[in-house]
Every structure is written in structure tokens, then in C-alpha cells.
Amino acid sequence: MPNRDRMTSRWLRFAAVAAASLALLARPAAAQQILRDAETEAFMADMSAPLVQAAGMEPRNVQVLVINDPNINAFVAGGQYVWVHSGLIAAADNVNQVQGVVAHELGHIEGGHVIRYGEGMKEATGITLLSLVLGAAAIAAGGAEAGMGILGMGQQAAMGKFLAFSRAQESSADLAGARYLSKAGVSGKGSLEFFKKLQNQEYRLAIPQDDSYGRTHPLSGERINVLREVYTVDPAWDKPMDPKLEARFERIKAKLVGFVSEPSQTLLRYPESDQSLPAHYARAYAWHKSAYPDKALAEVDALLAAAPHDPYFLELKGQVLLESGKPADAIPPLREAVQLTNQPLIATLLGHALIATENDANFAEAEKVLRNAIARDRENPFAWYQLGVVYEHRGDLPRAALATAERYSMMGEDQMALRSADAAMQGLKPGTVDYLRAQDIAMVSRAAVEQKRKKR
Structure with a gap:
């Protein structure tokens, strides 16, 4: 009897691990570093707008954002957000390939697939729990071997059920994405080309190509065969890419490679012999990362020689100057960039430069610039910092504490947000807008702190 009890306990733990494995499989990617960049976000919005409209959504409500991850991937994880890995952009050959990926992810949003993941999980978990009960009963009755078999088969059946559910969602998103591309008048060639890239990756990893059972996604070859029949008969199949949009993509790709890659890799990919604008862009970031500000500025000046009033070239010049210890010199190009775009991320950089001069005369302008930036984009922790x-410099400690509370709240630092919000309320007049905002942050943060404490 003691041995049988231990066997039952062992398989109870096994079944619990199996259920946890299903939960982990369904969980979206963990939080990763978001790459906030004014030019990239403007490009992503313009590139995806026709697809978003074709999907029946409002472009202003859908955001396509880039995260720093070298893997070739994109995903949705709730809300109307599409997350694109930096590795995907670096691997894409043209803008049309990225549009194909974004169209697919919009299919997940329209289909409510993140919410419906719970349906697949519930059914699979039900199979796991049933096999747990039957297996444990068999073990308790003395049939240890039979009980182990029931549990093993139950786990396999549950996992297979969930994987089949996931593959069905992926196939549905593929077809939905094809509809959006067609309605927007965008060719599906890029979508097929990208699936071929993924297929080549599967070949390199020696993934069997005869059956997609056991995978969350259908095999790329299966997807290509289905989508080829849809895309090749579409009126947009032979439609060329927008040359202006493609030129913007090449710039985005180059600056992203320069920002996330090792400088030596960037310089190999964009050698000095390449005098194109994207190459100058990439090398500017590579030299800046390597702490060669003169070489970085030489690349930026080459960009500005071709386009003297390009706001993003001006932004980069200001960034290089600021981060190499010349904040006063950074102010003029950043001012012009803000005037040309009214972009809150660039405005935040200008505010930083004004503060970094440590010149009292610049703090009033810094406050105005930063308040305007936050009014247009509150989700910017660095702007709040x-x-x-600025508030601390002028002695307004309650509002300095409130700004700190806003920053910590966005960063998920609930304990620090609570402390800062409480400190702000001590000095703010009750009933004012700022007091009520501090109160809201304190209330939400306190609840989050208590919830975390209960889970310990």
C-alpha cells in the first residue's frame, strides 16, 4: 500500500506538470524591450493602415510595434497591438513581405484568437484531468502499469487537441490576411516569399516536412500550397510595390540593424563602399554604439547633405551630439525636427537636451516641450522622468513625485509607484486634477501590491 500511495502521488505530480505545460504553451511571449522610434512607428502606421482598414478596424486604434528580439517572429497578445520582432524586419527583403506578416497577425485580432485560446485550453485541460482521475483510480486499485498508460495517453491526447486547435487558428489567420491584402490592393507575393524563408529555416533545422502533427503552426510548405492558390488569381498579384514605401522600409531596416546588431556585423552588412542612404544610416548607428562620435556625425552629415531638412536625420544628429556630451549643440537640430514633425518621442529628446545643458534659462522651454510630448503620448516613462x-529643479516636489509615480506605474514597479503617489498627495491640494491622478495611481498600485503579496 505505501508503494502504491507513492506511485499515485508521483503521477498526480506528473499530471499537474502536464497541465502546466499546456498553460505555458498557450501563454504569449513574455515582456520584451519595446523599440520606440519616431520614424519606425510612423512607417509601421502608414504601411499597415490599408490592411487595418481592410480588416474593418480603425488605423488609429491599431498599433504595430517593434520589439528587440532576433528571432523571425510576430505575434498578438491582447488588444489591437501587433508585435513585430526586430529579427523579422532584418530578415525581410522588402516591405511587401512585412505587410504579409502584419496581415496575418491582423487576422488573429479580427478572429479574437487570443481570447479564444482559452477555449482550446479548457478542452485540452479537461482531457488531462479526466485521464488524471482514471489513471489515479487504476493505480489505487493496484494497476500501476495501466494507470501510467492512461495518464501518458491522456497527456498526449490533450496536447494533440490543443495543437490542432492552434493550427486551425493559424490557418484561419492566413486566409484572413489574404483577404485583407486583396481588399487593400497589395500583392500576396511577399507573403509567399516570407513563408518560403520560414520553410528554408525548417529545412535547416531538419524539421520533418510530411506532417505538421505536434506543431502549433502548420508546416510552411502546407501554408504555401494553400495560399498560392489564393494569391496567384488575385488582381493585385502583379501589382508592384510602392517605391516610396519601399525606400522608407530600407531606411527603417538599416537603422534597426545598426541599432540592435553588433557594430562589426553592421559594418560587414553595410560596408564603406556602400554610399546609399540606408548604409549611411546603419553605419551612423554602428559608429555611435562604438563610441566614435566623429565617425557617426560624418555619416549623419552625409545623410543631411542629401536631405538637409529630413526630421529623422536631424533627430539622429541631435541624439549623437547629446549622447556624446554636447547637449547645447544638439538643441538646434532637435528643435527643427520637432517643428517639422510635432513628434512626442523627438520632443522628449529635445527636452532631455535642454535639461542636460544645466542652464537655468532652458528649463522653462524643457517643461513646455515635455508637457506637450506627454499630452500626445502619455506612455513614455522617460518623458515622465x-x-x-524639471519639477524638482524648480522646487515643486509634489509634482516631481507625481511624475515619478507615473513613470513607475508604466514600468510595473507598483511598490515604488505607490510610495511616489502617496508622497505626491501629501503636498498636492485635495480635489485638484493632479491630486486625483495621484490618488488613482495609489489605488491601482496598492491593489497590485496586495495581489502580489497574496500570491507569495
């Missing part, structure tokens, strides 16, 4: 510095 800089605004807090």
Missing part, C-alpha cells in the same frame, strides 16, 4: 527632473 525628465519632467520630474
